[in-house]
Amino acid sequence: MQRRFFVKSGAIALATMGLSPSFLRRAAFGMELPAAQKGKVLICLFQRGAADALNVVVPFGERAYYRLRPSIAIPAPTGAARSAIDLDGFFGLHPSLAPLKPLWDRGLLAPIHAVGSPSSTRSHFDAQDYMESGTPDVKGTTDGWLNRYLAASGTCEQCAPSPFRAVAMAPQTPRVLQGNAPTVAMDSLDQFAVRTGGDAAARLEALYRTGTPDIVHGAGNDMFEAVKMLRAANPQRYQPENAAEYPRSQFGQRLRQIAQLVKSNVGLEIAFADIGGWDTHVNQGGVQGQLANRLADFAQSIAALTTDLGDRMENVVILTMSEFGRMARQNGNGGTDHGHAGSMFVIGGGVRGNKVHGQWPGLAQEQLFEGRDLALTTDFRAVFAEVAKAHLGVTTVDSLFPGFTPADSLGVLR
């Protein structure tokens, strides 16, 4: 019987068989991962459901704010726990965001207000689609903007990436990462393994290492290498550092695992996680209540991540986003309906923090978008473009955001 088994003793042997995982081939020639070299990591966090920006970054200096929201407004800062946390005398953070205040104080936190999609849609579906595809009001875009980034910067031979270059801590690949460039979606780190013991995994690997070199075998080979790479790196061994305490929530645990991936040097460059529960039409509460609880989980998780990563934050940017903001006026159910512009946070060592960015459009009746919502002054693509350029080193964003020409730098990143 003619046997055509593949030699697994070295990457070069594999390469000769045409079955080399792309990242092994590069490693075989002694080249370093650009991502690892630069060590730059972007962590994107999506608040699905449209977070109520006006109660997240609170414009307490705006009288109209209290008129529009008689029962849910966050009181102006009094220094006590049941009021906004003063940032600059005009804006404050929701008190549940107290864990983020130290980041502000250290200049690592840059809130951006009145930012979002130029599309006037108030559909969650459409707005998330636009924010992830990076093409507002264009529905036919098949890939996400982060995938276009990966594809554009991963085409040269030296840039052949780690299998963990882009990881979504999510059961399915989110829209923003869908496209031609390979990405990995996993529910949790320990799910990225053959989930049975005995010799099944070894025998399956043997099966995938023989036969015709095609996409199935190729994907299988890449996978077994990736599983081993992750097992060897053993990210789970990294316990939170600097006394970081992650909430036990799903979001908190996902961020903990992103930190583990960052620390285990597996070449992570883009990480993604999302958190739901922001669609607060009913009884959203004020200083306490539904939104306050959501924000507490959100802030404690992010604070734990930054604490845990410690000095590594110098090379990390955390970018938070939500598909749109909510109506300036509260509704009849003590909640808020779908609105327009929202807010984002940019966090990291390269951030020009300690400043609320974006032009504030005001909340007077004539200043509201369509007479009801916070108006938009910053296109979300301008923020993404700045992160891509200043943090990831992209020179041109034409392919990331077709048809969009960002104005000069927003000044959010150094």
Next chain:
Amino acid sequence: MPRSLRAVSILAMALVTGLSACSGASRPPAAILPEPAAPDREQTADQQVVHLLNRLAFGPRPGDVEKVRAVGVDAWIAQQLHPERMNDAALESFVSANYRYLNDKPATLELRFPPPGQIQNQAAARGGLNRADSARLTGSQAALRQLTMEVQSARVARAVIGERQLHEVLTDFWLNHFSVFDAKGPRQRYLLAEYENRVIRPNAFGKFRTLLGEVAKSEAMLFYLDNWQSQADANRPRLAAIPGRGGRAGATVGAGVGRGGRAGRGAQPQLPAQIRNGGLNENYGRELLELHTLGVDGGYTQQDVINAARALTGWTFRGAAQGGGFQFVPFMHDAGEKKILGHALKANRGIEDGEQVLDIVARHPATARYISFKLARRFVTDSPSAALVARAARVFTETDGDIRETMRSIITSPEFFSRAAYRSKVKSPFEVVTSAVRALGGPGDPTARTAALVGQLGQPIYGHQAPNGWPETGDRWMNTGAILNRINFGMFVAAGRLQGVTPLGFTDADILRTATTELQVDGVIGALLGGDVSPDTRALLISGENPLVRAEPSPARPPAGGGRGFGNIPPLRSLPLVVGLALGSPEFQRR
């Protein structure tokens, strides 16, 4: 004779002589087949049988290979091309016995389980949510989840136990071609069952123009691609005056044009805000040309998109209180002249504007090519030859878009039966799951669990957000994470974790349980891999060792954790291990 075949033949002999009830079931197709292959077919007669069951069905169930062989390849195809002549009583009684809402009209469902937003708005208008509102809210949310789960579950059951297999494969194709997304909004969920069962499935084999027209008028597509709210722009003439804006109030539409929540209360219709303030929405017009008919390179312009959308203004639906369903609303319709793809549409026409646009695009040569290309890609190979596509497109055109005849030309073509086409397609997640359950002789699953596995493998049913549907070629979904999930899925099934599916449900498994490893492997190859794998694969399945692959200490137990996903799967031994390896093998990923 290759060793694997010889071994299986020996087994088959033993079974035939010893146990007539199971006779010949695990005989490899290669052994005996009197009917010679047609001369223009490169595949062997056995390969043709396996190929049919993998391409025109969701994989073989126990006994299927023998059935096709008995009927004959060509006769089997002819049968499958006429599902209306087939009896599928077992499936139909499964569906009617196990689902509560599948046959309910969307309007009935919507009135019974109003969208959560509507409950909230109504409560707000009365001064806030009371206890009864909260209960209704919870009830609606649960029902909405249930609606999607039932549709997904029934989809899988039809593929697993239905007899009209080609019809179901084609339905899967059209549902992806005319893709809608269940989380577009709560309303999408009332509409899924009707869309699948009354719009797509009955028309899957009919004239393309009929199918296209039914889709265009379906509430599911009108809602998903926003056409329900598309209307003449402010600077355009309308076919009728807007109610309550100078014209005779409510003259045309009565209460509740659309679904604005409060529409339909009182004598004066309160138009939803989208319609009060809106204008032209090009979304459906664009996808009609780009995705549904001509294709992105079909030679249309942006002006054609706009004019298609203008022609389709006023194509909307009635509110639930009025019974729902398609309606044409004259005051929303742009009554100006339009020009599309070289055809002039005169001013002051109504619904016939949109009908004519559908006629034009359905009969456009680019559509014949694009639909033929997509069918050939689905049924033959990821990159079908120009000749195959051209032949199918000619049939499409000559038969006025007859899908059955177009399909016939594709699935009886030499290309379909070529060696290159054999096992050249990668199974989609839906195909992986359904073919595994079928191979093991599993029953329909009335719960959502099996369907959820399709989602876990990356392509949740009705879960594709963008209107282009899931990618149709393997390279787009075959990657590191995907293959790992498939392997874990195989082990999960082999461990008996998929409720209702016994890993040893295939023919002769009982006898193989105590057989030698070689016989076990050959039996599993026969049952799960079409009796046809490379000698290397067979050797590896038997020995478990690849002498050139350095053995690594393998963890005795999987890593800790795993409450989600596939959980912890216990180590497998003996026959279940062989089943798990076969389900996870490269060969099983292909069809």
